[in-house]
Amino acid sequence: MIQLLFLIICPCAIRNVHSHNISNPNAILLMADDLGIGDLGCYGNRTLRTPNIDRLAKDGVTLTQHIAASPLCTPSRAAFLTGRYPIRSGMAAHSRVGVFLFSASSGGLPSEEITFSKLLKQRGYSTALIGKWHLGMNCESSNDFCHHPLNHGFDYFYGITVTNLRDCKLGQGSVFLKGIGKSISTLMETIGITLVSLATVHLIGFLKIPFRALGYCLLITAILLLALFFFFYNYRYLNCFLMRNHQIIQQPLSYENLTQRLTKEAIQFIGRNTNVPFLLVLSYLHVHTALHASKKFIGKSKHGLYGDAVEEMDWSVGQILDVLEKNNLNSKTLVYFTSDQGAHLEEISSSGEVHGGYNGIYKGGKSTNWEGGIRVPGLLFWSGVIEAGTHIDEPTSNMDIFPTVIKLAGAELPSDRIIDGHDLMPLLQGKIIQSKHEFLFHYCNAYLNAVRWHPRKSDSVWKVIFFTPNFNPEDSNGCYDSHVCFCSGRSVTHHDPPLLFDLSRDPEEKVPLTPEMESHFYEILHVIEQAVHNHTKSLHAVPDQLSWNNLLWKPWLQVCCSTLFQSCYCDYESKENLPEMHFG
Numbered sequence: 032m033i034q035l036l037f038l039i040i041c042p043c044a045i046r047n048v049h050s051h052n053i054s055n056p057n058a059i060l061l062m063a064d065d066l067g068i069g070d071l072g073c074y075g076n077r078t079l080r081t082p083n084i085d086r087l088a089k090d091g092v093t094l095t096q097h098i099a100a101s102p103l104c105t106p107s108r109a110a111f112l113t114g115r116y117p118i119r120s121g122m123a124a125h126s127r128v129g130v131f132l133f134s135a136s137s138g139g140l141p142s143e144e145i146t147f148s149k150l151l152k153q154r155g156y157s158t159a160l161i162g163k164w165h166l167g168m169n170c171e172s173s174n175d176f177c178h179h180p181l182n183h184g185f186d187y188f189y190g191i192t193v194t195n196l197r198d199c200k201l202g203q204g205s206v207f208l209k210g211i212g213k214s215i216s217t218l219m220e221t222i223g224i225t226l227v228s229l230a231t232v233h234l235i236g237f238l239k240i241p242f243r244a245l246g247y248c249l250l251i252t253a254i255l256l257l258a259l260f261f262f263f264y265n266y267r268y269l270n271c272f273l274m275r276n277h278q279i280i281q282q283p284l285s286y287e288n289l290t291q292r293l294t295k296e297a298i299q300f301i302g303r304n305t306n307v308p309f310l311l312v313l314s315y316l317h318v319h320t321a322l323h324a325s326k327k328f329i330g331k332s333k334h335g336l337y338g339d340a341v342e343e344m345d346w347s348v349g350q351i352l353d354v355l356e357k358n359n360l361n362s363k364t365l366v367y368f369t370s371d372q373g374a375h376l377e378e379i380s381s382s383g384e385v386h387g388g389y390n391g392i393y394k395g396g397k398s399t400n401w402e403g404g405i406r407v408p409g410l411l412f413w414s415g416v417i418e419a420g421t422h423i424d425e426p427t428s429n430m431d432i433f434p435t436v437i438k439l440a441g442a443e444l445p446s447d448r449i450i451d452g453h454d455l456m457p458l459l460q461g462k463i464i465q466s467k468h469e470f471l472f473h474y475c476n477a478y479l480n481a482v483r484w485h486p487r488k489s490d491s492v493w494k495v496i497f498f499t500p501n502f503n504p505e506d507s508n509g510c511y512d513s514h515v516c517f518c519s520g521r522s523v524t525h526h527d528p529p530l531l532f533d534l535s536r537d538p539e540e541k542v543p544l545t546p547e548m549e550s551h552f553y554e555i556l557h558v559i560e561q562a563v564h565n566h567t568k569s570l571h572a573v574p575d576q577l578s579w580n581n582l583l584w585k586p587w588l589q590v591c592c593s594t595l596f597q598s599c600y601c602d603y604e605s606k607e608n609l610p611e612m613h614f615g
């Protein structure tokens with residue numbers, strides 16, 4: 032009776048309870064791959080059309096200094112899911128290769144790591160990962176799934192476990208053969224020259240060469256080369272496949288209507304969970320190469336296939352937002368949009384078309400810790416809870432999503448380990464003005480590359496850079512020869528004293544400050560040195576998930592559709608009809 036009276040007198044109170052039941056909101060986390068901050072309308076692009084992503088900015092918060100924890104996919108995604116620098120989980124490489132390239136590698140996100148999906152699942156959330164994973168699959172056998180999304184707190188998985196790559200799509204060229212081709216031809220030359228020299232020496236009569244043994248050596252080399260060639264020839268079948276949960280449903284992956292299929296899966300997942308709290312991570316394959324777009328989008332943008340792909344992804348975001356609205360979930364759902372790192376500038380197709388994005392005014396791109404590699408879009412939308420149309424210039428990180436969603440779900444932050452991210456809600460709701468990130472550490476693989484310091488009560492954002500990648504002298508913006516920049520050895524130049532920039536005055540990192548230009552030069556370096564000392568002390572030795580042993584292809588970990596004939600071909604997808612989708 033009293034309740035009824037209350038209802039009649041003040042329905043607004045009831046509505047408030049609904050819209051402010053902050054304890055168990057849904058979370059939709061949208062992650063683009065290799066999208067540049069300069070590709071979006073809301074970050075200043077005037078020619079690419081991204082009205083749906085721009086809607087998030089108009090109705091939510093735009094983070095202008097949102098920083099990826101790494102400029103590469105695997106480590107950045109590990110940090111995103113765990114709220115910790117990738118070095119803490121062993122997801123930062125000491126070797127050159129910083130990401131997983133094969134489905135049958137033994138490395139991956141260790142099961143001891145706590146992901147936000149695990150904690151939300153424990154809190155009763157329904158959880159799904161749709162799209163790209165790139166954090167490993169198996170450890171010791173081809174079906175232990177120790178690193179698989181379903182072992183990291185996701186109830187449902189539809190997507191790829193490795194990554195989209197040129198080698199996954201016919202006619203898109205090869206990242207490997209570009210790299211390996213060079214090594215193979217050098218090897219061939221060496222063998223040829225050695226043989227000719229030996230034969231000459233033998234003929235002259237200086238040495239009796241055991242030609243039979245030499246023949247065996249040659250034979251073994253030839254077999255190895257053939258195996259290697261066979262492997263890369265079949266790369267698509269072995270590494271680019273679509274899974275639903277633990278099952279392979281399309282091998283190799285087909286690009287036909289791929290974004291439509293991911294979107295359909297996401298919408299169906301939301302549809303199944305309108306009455307329970309859910310976590311959806313929609314991790315787009317766009318806009319990493321191999322680029323693709325469906326018929327509706329091909330040739331429609333002003334920026335070639337790359338622009339078509341961005342616009343198709345934007346369409347997909349729009350579909351998700353429409354479904355939220357239709358189900359009255361806007362006030363119950365936190366939506367986040369970001370990119371795992373900056374645009375990949377070196378992506379130029381064999382015909383010379385630009386297949387990488389645009390990082391706006393920022394220098395460098397993916398695989399560097401120049402701002403272009405790590406300053407990514409960061410948009411947050413939550414109707415009635417976060418104020419629309421706000422810009423926040425404070426440093427934030429993709430590691431912040433972890434504590435943010437944990438807190439919203441009413442879960443406890445793990446107390447047995449360091450979490451590097453900070454809850455974003457106080458900043459988003461204007462309860463605090465300064466970011467809790469006084470320092471951010473920028474790693475290139477496992478090497479500390481740079482440090483950002485935003486002193487309390489100051490507008491300055493100092494960035495100290497210890498080493499820089501060696502760009503080609505003629506291209507001042509990237510590592511075009513090697514496709515990505517490397518982090519150590521002869522690929523970098525160390526600076527002593529390190530380079531110092533104030534990003535608040537020089538966001539383009541154009542002119543390093545000197546002690547003459549900046550009177551506090553040495554004091555700033557000293558504080559940062561202490562911060563590095565403190566940070567380094569907090570690191571513990573952990574198994575290296577990206578060691579050569581964990582990166583290499585292990586035949587016994589290879590999964591194929593049919594174990595009976597070890598055939599690596601199947602397509603259970605194309606038989607399904609796609610439902611009618613509305614293209615708007």
Ligand SMILES: *[C@@H]1O[C@H](CO)[C@@H](O)[C@H](O)[C@H]1NC(C)=O
Binds near residue numbers: 048049054055
């Ligand atoms: C609010 O959240 C609590 C759990 O924290 C739940 O029991 C309750 O049903 C929710 N109320 C609404 C209106 O969603």
Ligand SMILES: *[C@@H]1O[C@H](CO)[C@@H](O)[C@H](O)[C@H]1NC(C)=O
Binds near residue numbers: 070075079388
């Ligand atoms: C918009 O994005 C495209 C594609 O990355 C880029 O080529 C172009 O320079 C950008 N335009 C502006 C005005 O930022």
Ligand SMILES: *[C@@H]1O[C@H](CO)[C@@H](O)[C@H](O)[C@H]1NC(C)=O
Binds near residue numbers: 287288605
């Ligand atoms: C892709 O989607 C379009 C438009 O909905 C449809 O006409 C086409 O048949 C689809 N292709 C496949 C292989 O499903």
Ligand SMILES: *[C@@H]1O[C@H](CO)[C@@H](O)[C@H](O)[C@H]1NC(C)=O
Binds near residue numbers: 559561562565
């Ligand atoms: C480093 O740690 C010490 C001891 O905890 C602390 O007093 C100091 O403020 C820290 N310095 C920086 C720059 O973080």
